Amino acid sequence: METTRTDRLKTVVLLLAAVGLALGLVFYFTARADIADLVWTAGVVPALIVLVVEILRGLRAGEAGLDIVAALSMSAALVFGETLAAAVIAVMYSGGTFLEAFAEGRARREMYDLLSRVPRTAARHRDGGIEEVPLDAIMPGDRLLIRQGDVVPVDGTVASETAFLDTSALTGESLPVRLAYGDDAMSGSTNAGEAFDLTATHEAKDSTYAGIVRLVEEAQASRAPMSRLADRWSLGFLAVTVGIAFAAWWVSGDPVRAVAVLVVATPCPLILAVPVALVAxxxxxxxxxxxxxxxxxxxxxxxxxxxxxxxxxxxxEGRPQIVSIDSHEGMAENDILRLAASLDQASKHPVAQAVVAAAKERGFSLPVPSDVAEIAGEGVVGHVEDRNVIVGGDAFVASRVGQRPGDHSAIAAGSVLVAVAVDGRMAGHLVMSDPLxxxxxxxxxxxxxxxxxxxxxxxxxxxxxxxxxxxxxxxxxxxxxxxxxxxxxxxxxxxxxxxxxxxxxxxxxxxxxxxxxxxxxxxxxxxxxxxxxxxxxxxxxxxxxxxxxxxxARGARRIAVQSVVAGISLSVLGMIAAAFGYLTPVQGALLQEAIDVAVILNALRALSIAPRPPAPLRxxxxxxxxxxxxxxxxx
CATH class of the missing domain: 3.40.50.1000 (HAD superfamily/HAD-like)
Known part of the structure; x- marks a missing residue:
């Protein structure tokens, strides 16, 4: 809402300045220069007021930038009677901020597309019928109907025979993905096929898409170190600008030259190009x-x-396949796998999920574990059907049952070894292979x-x-x-x-x-x-x-630096030309805005960066x- 009000204010200020400039030109060319000066001044004042308010807000926040140069140039132009130059500066400055906002909006398009896709309701099966419910009402275990064209509202598993999902908005994959019964479906995907049923596994606030939206919002509100560095550089540029302006005035005795110098430096590509390029x-x-x-x-x-x-x-891949099951203490291989998979249901580690998947492929019914504790990077401990089960690395499990790790030198290198202990005794090992x-x-x-x-x-x-x-x-x-x-x-x-x-x-x-x-x-x-x-x-x-x-990332940063260097270099050359009297204030304003448009368009090139595909491995x-x-x- 705040962003919308700000954008509207920028639009109104730009319209007032533009109308004032155009109407003043009409009076000027009809030999009414006195009225033209008043109209130009009237068009400048709203832009100057908004600019001064922004400067004061920045100073209260401990920030100062080249907005001060814009205010100085407009004020100086009015004081020394260069009302046309002031009007041009007002139009160009308000137009520059408007263009910057437009460019950032263009750069954020894919992010806004993500946010705009958030569904508000979902169709849920209930008592033999279908009811439309808000996302907050969806709980794990609910059976949802995903109609053709619907966005999947929460993470879940496919409860129909098959489903075709378009994940391009999330992953960039151009072709729909075919999912079978029991496969995981990512929230935010679009149903590109016939309607199917989905069993919710997460609430909406905990689903993948909700997390993506939160990350997008954080990204939109962030500022890069390079942007903050630009603010610090702008103070040095401000000092140089004011120094050149006063030197031109002092040497020539003509205050209009100082006005022209200030105009050429307003606004600065340093604060325009960086955010646009990085957001792009x-x-x-x-x-x-x-x-x-x-x-x-x-x-x-x-x-x-x-x-x-x-x-x-x-x-x-993180989806190891079971190669063999080594049994100890006479326990059946299927019992070792079933107990291990039942406990591993509580873990999201890729190996644990692979064990669960292997057990389900063999048709095992897996009871829900209790009293589960996961030691990150080590293993899982808990109870399954009143039996104490430990699953994890060989050293971890062996230490828990008071044994020394066994000699597994015969296991092929590249295999993953999962130890399983039941009721305080080493029950066996799952030998798995995880491909590159x-x-x-x-x-x-x-x-x-x-x-x-x-x-x-x-x-x-x-x-x-x-x-x-x-x-x-x-x-x-x-x-x-x-x-x-x-x-x-x-x-x-x-x-x-x-x-x-x-x-x-x-x-x-x-x-x-x-x-x-x-x-x-x-x-x-x-x-x-x-x-x-x-x-x-x-x-x-x-x-x-x-x-x-x-x-x-490297391309966007390179484009930002290119824009800054080119823009600042051109601005400095323009200031020197103005100091020697080769540019009037009006000409300086037009030149600077041409520079600003050029650096913003250059920054938007980051939207078309095409990553090179990886070459075959040498x-x-x-x-x-x-x-x-x-x-x-x-x-």
Whole structure:
């Protein structure tokens, strides 16, 4: 609402200034110069009042910028009788702010599209009929009817035989996705096929789309460090402008030259180009399924030098397949899997979800666990059918039952080992294989071309597993067997070398994501803690989107810097020309506004940044043993 009122005020001020300028010109060319001066002055006063109010608000907030130059130029033009110049400045300044608002609105288009898609109601099955209910009334377990063209209101699972969902607004995927019975459906997707039923798994406020909307709103309200730096630079530019103006007046004795200098410096591309370019970058990244929380994060992404990757669910698919089940103490393999899967229902870790999926594929009925406690990065403890069950890493489970970890040297490198204990005794192990994400190698190779100098893998898994998975990728360092706090320590250590990006997807990654300069959560359906702690959320589980996001960030920052340098350089040249009398105040105003339009249009080029697709991986000759040291390889 406040934004709407501000935009309306800018429009009214622009209309008053434009009408005043046009009407004054009519009187001027009909030999009524005295009336023309009055009309021009009347058109300038509203713009000057609004400008002074904005300056006072900024000063109360401890901010000062080049709005002061605009006020000085308008005031000086009126004082020294240059009413036409003042009228031109008023039109051009109000037009510049209007153009800036329009440009930012254009840049935010994809973000506004996300916000405008929020559904208000949903069709719910109830007592053999369909009722239309507000989103707040939907609870987990409710069965909803998703009609053709409807936006999925909450996260849920498909309760019909099949469904076709258009996820392009969220992930950039151009083709509809086919989902089968029991598959997860992301809120915010559009039903591109026939009507289907959906079983809600989350309330609306906790669903993926609601989280995306919150992130978008945060991004819209943010300011980049570069924008705040522009404010500080503007004070120096203000001093230079006033200095040149007074010098021109003092040397020439003509105050009109000082007015011309002030006019050329009003307003400054420094405060126009940066926000437009960065917001355009945010919007462009969102169209590729890379949701960046704010302009500050976008700017930091452009300077990333070190990338730290989690393994499970990030570098790998995160959906391991069960290769075998090793039974101890004579327990049946199916019982081991059923009890482990029942407990793992309480965890969102990719391995836990894979165990649950494997059990459901075998048709097992999974009871609800109780007294569940999850130790991030270690395992899960709880009760299933009055039996004490522990599921997790071998060392964790063994310590809980008072045993030493077993010798699993025969297990193939690259496999994931899940230990299961029942009633205080080691029941067995699930041997799982988690494949590398398709295109991961090409993506890493592309990031190096973009200037990422150092790529590390940080995992809680065994060193031999991590080495097998990363074979041929040319990883610069591998840290295995890490606990969540050790991941944080690694991130903080690497931050001393330069800006660090951490990519993860699980609860155990959340602390490291928060500690990094830029934390990236894989997939909007990942652990809520990871998405909350992250600065960037990849809305689709494709690792190559990370490269697209970094390319867009660097492109947007480069365009912002180009606009600032070009605009300031042209403004300084114009001020020098005005100081020597080569530009009148009116000519200076027209020149400066031409510069402003040019830099804003240049900043909008960030909307058309086209990330390069990753090239085929060129395997490095020193891989797979390309680690900083043997200690790193073995953690």
């Amino acid at each position: 970058g945010l919007s462009r990244a969102a169209s590729f399924g890379v949701l960046i929380k704010g302009a500050g994060t976008l700017e930091t992404m452009a300077r990333i030098r070190t990338l730290i990757l989690d393994k499970t669910g990030t570098l790998t 994400r398709e295109g991961a190698g090409a993506m890493l190779d592309g990031l190096r071309r973009e200037g990422v100098a150092r790529i590390l893998l940080a995992t809680g898994d065994r060193a031999e597993v991590a080495e097998r998975v990363t074979e041929g990728l040319g990883i610069d360092g591998l840290r295995a067997g890490l606990t969540p706090d050790q991941k944080v320590l690694l991130v903080l250590t690497e931050c001393k070398r330069g800006p660090v990006m951490m990519v993860g997807d699980g609860v155990n990654d959340a602390p490291a994501l928060a500690a990094a300069d830029v934390g990236v959560a894989m997939g909007a359906r990942g652990a809520a803690a990871a998405a909350e702690a992250a600065d960037v959320v990849l809305l689709v589980d494709h690792l190559d989107r990370l490269g697209s996001g970094i390319q867009i 395997r490095r000759e020193d891989a797979p043993g390309h680690f900083d040291s043997a200690q790193e390889a073995k953690a």
